[in-house]
Amino acid sequence: MAVVLVLVAIALGSVLFHLMSPWWWTPIASNWSYIDHTLVITFWITGAVFVAVVLFVAYCVWRFRYQPGRRAAYEPENRRLESGLAVGTAVGVFAMLAPGLFVWHQFITVPPEATEIEVVGQQWLWSFRLPGADGRLGRAETRDVAPDNALGIDRADADGLDDIVIEGGELHLPIGKPVKVLLRSVDVLHNFYVPEFRAKMDMIPGMVTYFWLTPTRTGTFDVLCAELCGVGHPMMRGTVVVDTEADYQAWLAEQSTFEQLQAAAMPAATTVAEVPAR
Amino acid sequence: MVEASGAGEVIPPAAVEDVELYHPHSWWTRYVFSQDAKVIAIQYSCTAIAIGMVALVLSWLMRIQLAFPGALAFLDAERYFQFITMHGMIMVIYLLTALFLGGFGNYLIPLMVGARDMVFPYANMLSYWLYFVAVLVLVASFFASGGPTGAGWTLYPPQAILSNTPGGQDWGIVLMLVSLIIFIIGFTMGGLNYAVTVLQGRTRGMTLMRMPLTVWGIFTATVMALFAFPALFVACVMMLFDRLAGTSFFMPAIVEMGEQLKHGGGSPILFQHLFWFFGHPEVYIVALPAFGIVSDLISTHARKNIFGYRMMVWAIVIIGALSFVVWAHHMYVSGMNPYFGFFFATTTLIIAVPTALKVYNWTLTLWRGNIHLTLPMLFALAFIVTFVNGGLTGLFLGNVVVDVPLSDTMFVVAHFHMVMGVAPILVIFGAIYHWYPKITGRMLNEGMGQVHFWITFLGAYLIFFPMHYVGLVGVPRRYNEIGETSFVPESVHDLNVFITVMALVVGAAQILFLFNLAWSLRHGRDAGGNPWRATTLEWQTPQTPPAHGNWGRELPVVYRWAYDYSVPGAPEDFIPQNQPGTFPTREAGA
Numbered sequence: 001m002a003v004v005l006v007l008v009a010i011a012l013g014s015v016l017f018h019l020m021s022p023w024w025w026t027p028i029a030s031n032w033s034y035i036d037h038t039l040v041i042t043f044w045i046t047g048a049v050f051v052a053v054v055l056f057v058a059y060c061v062w063r064f065r066y067q068p069g070r071r072a073a074y075e076p077e078n079r080r081l082e083s084g085l086a087v088g089t090a091v092g093v094f095a096m097l098a099p100g101l102f103v104w105h106q107f108i109t110v111p112p113e114a115t116e117i118e119v120v121g122q123q124w125l126w127s128f129r130l131p132g133a134d135g136r137l138g139r140a141e142t143r144d145v146a147p148d149n150a151l152g153i154d155r156a157d158a159d160g161l162d163d164i165v166i167e168g169g170e171l172h173l174p175i176g177k178p179v180k181v182l183l184r185s186v187d188v189l190h191n192f193y194v195p196e197f198r199a200k201m202d203m204i205p206g207m208v209t210y211f212w213l214t215p216t217r218t219g220t221f222d223v224l225c226a227e228l229c230g231v232g233h234p235m236m237r238g239t240v241v242v243d244t245e246a247d248y249q250a251w252l253a254e255q256s257t258f259e260q261l262q263a264a265a266m267p268a269a270t271t272v273a274e275v276p277a278r
Numbered sequence: 279m280v281e282a283s284g285a286g287e288v289i290p291p292a293a294v295e296d297v298e299l300y301h302p303h304s305w306w307t308r309y310v311f312s313q314d315a316k317v318i319a320i321q322y323s324c325t326a327i328a329i330g331m332v333a334l335v336l337s338w339l340m341r342i343q344l345a346f347p348g349a350l351a352f353l354d355a356e357r358y359f360q361f362i363t364m365h366g367m368i369m370v371i372y373l374l375t376a377l378f379l380g381g382f383g384n385y386l387i388p389l390m391v392g393a394r395d396m397v398f399p400y401a402n403m404l405s406y407w408l409y410f411v412a413v414l415v416l417v418a419s420f421f422a423s424g425g426p427t428g429a430g431w432t433l434y435p436p437q438a439i440l441s442n443t444p445g446g447q448d449w450g451i452v453l454m455l456v457s458l459i460i461f462i463i464g465f466t467m468g469g470l471n472y473a474v475t476v477l478q479g480r481t482r483g484m485t486l487m488r489m490p491l492t493v494w495g496i497f498t499a500t501v502m503a504l505f506a507f508p509a510l511f512v513a514c515v516m517m518l519f520d521r522l523a524g525t526s527f528f529m530p531a532i533v534e535m536g537e538q539l540k541h542g543g544g545s546p547i548l549f550q551h552l553f554w555f556f557g558h559p560e561v562y563i564v565a566l567p568a569f570g571i572v573s574d575l576i577s578t579h580a581r582k583n584i585f586g587y588r589m590m591v592w593a594i595v596i597i598g599a600l601s602f603v604v605w606a607h608h609m610y611v612s613g614m615n616p617y618f619g620f621f622f623a624t625t626t627l628i629i630a631v632p633t634a635l636k637v638y639n640w641t642l643t644l645w646r647g648n649i650h651l652t653l654p655m656l657f658a659l660a661f662i663v664t665f666v667n668g669g670l671t672g673l674f675l676g677n678v679v680v681d682v683p684l685s686d687t688m689f690v691v692a693h694f695h696m697v698m699g700v701a702p703i704l705v706i707f708g709a710i711y712h713w714y715p716k717i718t719g720r721m722l723n724e725g726m727g728q729v730h731f732w733i734t735f736l737g738a739y740l741i742f743f744p745m746h747y748v749g750l751v752g753v754p755r756r757y758n759e760i761g762e763t764s765f766v767p768e769s770v771h772d773l774n775v776f777i778t779v780m781a782l783v784v785g786a787a788q789i790l791f792l793f794n795l796a797w798s799l800r801h802g803r804d805a806g807g808n809p810w811r812a813t814t815l816e817w818q819t820p821q822t823p824p825a826h827g828n829w830g831r832e833l834p835v836v837y838r839w840a841y842d843y844s845v846p847g848a849p850e851d852f853i854p855q856n857q858p859g860t861f862p863t864r865e866a867g868a
Contacts, residue, residue: 003651003659006736010663014743023747023773025683026765032683039680046670053641053666057659060644064580065651071851072582072844073646081642082586082635089634093673097627100677101620107679108616123442123535143542145533152533183613186533188437189546191611191686195752195765198683202613204546205436206530209613222764226611226686226754228430230442231355234757 001065007058011051018047029196029217029242031178034103036198042096049092107199110212114178119171120151121183121190121203123230126223126238127151128171132162132257142186142205148265152186153258161259164252170239171223174248178214193226194240202227215242300399301826311407313399314826315384318406320717322380325406326373327792329413333368334785336361345771345778347759356444358758359428364420366431367454370560371461372413374702378567379465379503380409382709383472383496385717389816390493392481392834392856394827396471405471408464415457424448430756432557435528435549436541439521442534451521455514462507462514469507472500481815483836487591488855490814490840491584494591495570498598499563505602506559513552520544550612554605561698562601566594568705569636572658574840575708576640578812579655580647581851583841586639593632600629610681619678626676630669637666648844648851652810653727657708660735661701667739668697671746686756689749692742700738707734707791714795715809719822720802726794730787737784741777748773813852814840 028036064072116137118129129151131137138153138160145152150167153160173179183192185203193200196219199211223238243251256264302308312318340361343353353361384402388395396402419426428444429437429451441447445454476489476497489497516527520541528549529541577584584590606614606622640662649655671693675681684690707730714722749755752765760766808817820830834856842853853859 003656007659007663010739014667017743017747021747022767022769023744023751025750026752035679035683038677039674039683042674042677042680046673050666050670053637054663057641057644057662060641060647061649061651061659064644064647065649066581067648070648072580072648074583074844074846075585075646076583076841077586077588082589082639085638086631086635089631093627093630096673096677097624100623100679104619104623104679107682108619122533142531142533143538145538147536187535188440188442188532189434193686193754195683200682200685201611204530204613205532206545207547207613220764224754224763228359228434228437228756230437230440231359231428231444232442233359234355234759234761 001062004058004062007054007061011054011058015047015051018043026195027217028198029194029215029219029221030198031214031216032107032198034106038096038099038103041099045092045096107211110180110210111178114180114212116180116182117171117173118151118182118184119192119203121185121192121225121229121236122150122187124225124232124236125168126171126192126236127168128166129153130164130166130252130255132164134159134162137182138163138258140184145186148262150186155262161257163258164255165258165261166255168238170241172241172243172248172251173215174245175215175218175242176245178212180210180212183209183211188229189227190229190236191226193224194221195224196221197240200226218242218244218247311403313395313403315388315396315399315402316717316824316826318402319381319384321406322376322384322409325410325413326377326381329368329417330373330377331788331792332417333365333373334788336365336368338782338785340365341778341781343758345775353758355758356425356428359430359756360426360444360450362756363428363431363433363454364416364426368416369699370431370564371458372416374564374698375465375503375560376409377706378564378702379472379496379500380406380468382492382567382571383500384468385713386492386816387472387475387496388479389716389819389824389828390490390814391476391479391484392815392829392836393475393479394829394833397475397479398467398471401467402471405464405468408460408467412457412461412464415453415460419445419450419453419457422449422453424450427451427454432550432553433517434553435517435520435544435546436530436532439517439529440532440534440539452518455518455521458514459511459518462511465503465507469500469504472496473504481833481836484815484855485836487588488836488839490570491573491587491590491594492567492570492814494594495566495568495573498594499566502559502566502598502601503563506556506563509552510556513549513556517549547609547612547614550609551606551614554608555602557608558605559598559601561694562597564698564702566598568661568702569594571709572661572705573636573640573643574814575654575658575705575712576643577841577843578712578810579652579658580644580649581843582643582647583843584639585642585645586635587839587841589635590639593636596632597629597636600625600632604629604676607676607678607681610678611685623676623678627673630673630676633669637662637669652711653722653724653731654708654712654810656731656735657704657711660731661704661708664696664704664735664739664742665701667743668693668695668701672697683752684749686754687749688753688755689746691755692745692749695745696742700742704735704738707731710795712810713816714798714802715805715822716816716819717823718799718802719805720798721805721809722798722802723794726790726797730791730794733787734784734791737780737787741780741784744773745777748777808854811850811852813838813842813854815855818854818856 120127136159138157183203225236427450519525526544529544531542532539
């Protein structure tokens with residue numbers, strides 16, 4: 001009957017492990033605490049089902065273990081029991097799905113006041129672009145990537161000239177302001193992953209993907225790549241800093257625009273405006 | 279509820295007689311290029327287990343790297359990615375698919391439905407030899423310049439065929455794709471055989487609703503595979519063109535390390551849709567045979583009919599159909615149209631209902647049974663625990679918004695190992711302990727089996743249950759080392775060491791299992807024809823192991839369903855399917 005004891009130990013041990021485990025998610029720093037709540041609901045529902053099934057199996061094995069002379073019952077089916085279980089399961093599944101879909105709707109509905117920023121992935125570096133004074137990001141394309149234009153910003157698009165470009169540096173975000181994070185890659189698949197934000201999304205060369213969030217806590221957070229992108233994948237790290245508004249403005253003032261970077265790259269009296277359109 | 283044909287009348291045997299002409303006449307045609315499904319089954323199984331041992335060793339190496347980064351000098355990032363890729367691909371395709379369908383399918387389908395063999399024995403032989411060549415091509419990539427591909431088992435382009443991925447611009451990815459293409463051609467030959475044999479080769483009296491659930495599981499999985507593998511096939515062919523001929527099916531404009539590549543206009547995400555259109559049904563291609571087999575193990579060793587047989591059959595069929603409309607739940611954070619999330623989360627959670635019903639019916643089969651704690655039963659119980667655990671974490675990952683933080687973390691690794699690694703492999707072990715006596719005529723050693731069971735079951739649970747929490751912390755998958763990362767506490771390292779130690783122990787226990795397989799071949803206890811006192815036809819063969827043609831002069835005739843255990847009033851607690859009887863058996867739905 002060792003197996004009965006082991007089954008009980010697995011059911012109860014798993015719950016104990018869950019309750020006492022020091023391994024839990026890192027404190028959240030975005031508005032997506034709904035996701036955490038849905039996850040906790042799911043833990044409780046599934047945990048209850050797991051314990052119930054395993055304990056029931058343990059009970060059956062103990063109660064109906066082989067004994068000489070015993071004969072099993074003969075009951076091919078039981079319509080009422082089977083349909084009752086089907087309905088009960090469907091209700092439980094719906095209890096998890098409904099809040100999930102509700103939160104998903106929020107997740108993909110970007111508030112109109114969100115600021116668009118851009119994250120660009122390449123092997124194995126994170127770069128960032130913020131809209132300049134005009135509040136708009138200029139056009140960019142992989143075809144326009146050049147040694148002096150790592151993000152492929154379209155030089156002919158006036159919206160792009162004042163964009164703030166951060167190649168391989170830190171991204172700063174102001175606390176409490178929704179941002180729509182546009183994601184782009186110039187080479188292979190990457191995934192912009194900041195565990196504290198909960199949100200993540202792949203970046204696909206040739207497409208612009210996105211997610212949105214509102215940072216809710218100041219601090220410095222690691223950026224990791226969460227899509228295997230070649231041998232340097234685990235080394236593809238970056239940093240996001242969530243600032244107070246004042247700190248953010250101070251940081252922003254120190255950054256260079258695309259135009260300034262172009263001028264610095266071409267000291268020979270040519271200004272960006274004179275570069276002919278493609 | 280009383281079935282008319284069961285009441286005493288004896289049906290004359292079917293007219294398919296044993297024909298001398300088709301028996302093999304030389305050693306080569308008997309044991310090597312055999313057209314006997316049972317020999318082909320053993321060939322498939324031995325090849326699958328052999329390549330599976332390679333995957334096992336790779337998993338040891340990966341776990342050593344994760345617990346003790348840098349301990350093995352040769353195991354750099356490149357090697358690590360090659361190992362995870364080959365481990366995944368071998369386990370999913372070359373071990374699990376091949377063993378369940380090519381191994382168990384070939385051995386059990388003809389015997390369980392009362393056929394002499396598969397309906398196309400020659401194609402069946404070709405199926406195995408193509409599989410064998412596919413395995414050789416796969417193994418060759420270990421020795422090719424640049425080594426095997428390190429693109430991850432999902433082989434996502436564009437990186438899969440670019441130079442910063444191991445094997446991307448060498449032979450690795452080419453050999454991988456070629457091997458898959460050969461595998462799929464071979465599988466199609468076998469798969470058509472399994473499906474047509476079930477539909478056309480059943481003996482007299484074997485109606486579809488009298489078939490054992492093992493056959494239902496393998497049959498449905500086969501039909502699914504015949505629909506799903508073509509998606510992978512075209513994806514492989516297109517990627518091969520992209521890699522070798524410079525086309526751009528999956529390749530957009532790319533600047534690789536500062537250089538503009540001559541690609542443009544292709545869609546990486548199209549590959550993901552094709553891959554997962556295959557990849558998700560693949561999960562059930564592995565799971566459904568396990569569902570079927572475990573049903574029969576539980577029923578036989580609990581001496582009780584499977585509870586809710588018709589529900590079980592329909593659940594298998596419905597799961598098989600639904601699994602074709604859930605594929606994009608692997609792509610919630612892929613950047614596909616976000617509105618897909620609503621549809622695929624809904625279909626994914628709906629599939630939980632028939633799956634849960636199967637679990638209930640397994641446990642309700644134990645209820646008021648007469649449970650013999652044999653090795654097959656122990657493995658079946660272990661399957662229920664691990665499958666329920668792994669299935670429930672699927673509700674996290676299937677529920678689109680909950681998936682977002684967990685996707686691409688170790689939580690996913692823990693989930694799919696529990697649900698489609700550990701659980702089906704426990705069924706494979708249970709099935710081998712169960713049918714080895716029929717295949718060889720001898721029982722496997724019980725003592726070695728007990729040691730093997732306890733280490734494998736508890737060890738596997740202790741590997742993968744805590745691993746979920748590594749993912750919950752936020753540790754991404756496919757990292758050869760996490761390094762200095764602010765959100766990962768030091769204690770996660772201790773957990774990793776624990777998991778690695780368990781993995782080494784569980785792996786070592788499999789050597790004992792292989793030894794048992796070899797040792798019992800000579801020294802095992804004589805099994806007799808029907809050691810488990812089971813009802814299904816494979817236990818009623820005139821010889822054990824069954825001879826070529828299975829049934830001697832006359833085919834068996836089936837009078838009852840596969841689950842007449844403990845029928846009230848019957849002298850024994852089982853009535854074989856081919857026994858004409860006066861007992862008023864209550865077939866489900868009859």
